[in-house]
Amino acid sequence: MKTYRKSIDIDAPISEVWQVLTEDLPRDPDPFGILRIDGTLAAGSRIKLWSEIEPKRTFALTVTDFQPPHTMVWRGGMPLRLFTGTRKFSLSTAGGTTRFDMEEVFSGLLSGLIVKSMPDLTSSFEKFANALKEKAEHHG
Numbered sequence: 001m002k003t004y005r006k007s008i009d010i011d012a013p014i015s016e017v018w019q020v021l022t023e024d025l026p027r028d029p030d031p032f033g034i035l036r037i038d039g040t041l042a043a044g045s046r047i048k049l050w051s052e053i054e055p056k057r058t059f060a061l062t063v064t065d066f067q068p069p070h071t072m073v074w075r076g077g078m079p080l081r082l083f084t085g086t087r088k089f090s091l092s093t094a095g096g097t098t099r100f101d102m103e104e105v106f107s108g109l110l111s112g113l114i115v116k117s118m119p120d121l122t123s124s125f126e127k128f129a130n131a132l133k134e135k136a137e138h139h140g
Contacts, residue, residue, distance in 0.1 A: 006125035018069035031131040
């Protein structure tokens with residue numbers, strides 16, 4: 001299993017951060033390192049995502065968990081769970097700020113082989129978190 005994580009404190013109310021994450025992101029994904037998102041971010045919905053990391057590839061994902069304003073989970077991968085990527089977005093309050101945590105776990109029988117051929121997502125996670133912070137702190 002390979003895991004990427006990023007956490008950041010955002011000086012904005014949790015409701016503002018959630019709005020940027022779930023409403024602004026699909027409308028203006030570029031600052032987040034995402035070229036395009038098709039579909040609605042809601043429980044059980046299917047979305048398609050194009051990323052700067054692999055611009056010619058479409059990622060077909062399902063929103064497997066959606067609990068406003070705290071949790072959203074996207075999952076995609078191969079049939080029979082031979083390879084699965086699960087990205088979890090979590091928001092919590094910490095004093096007067098919002099704590100944003102993002103984690104992606106790659107698992108499955110073929111994950112060891114597939115992860116070796118993937119680019120490192122560390123900079124992508126940094127860009128996403130910093131864009132969320134910037135947009136939420138200057139939202140409205």
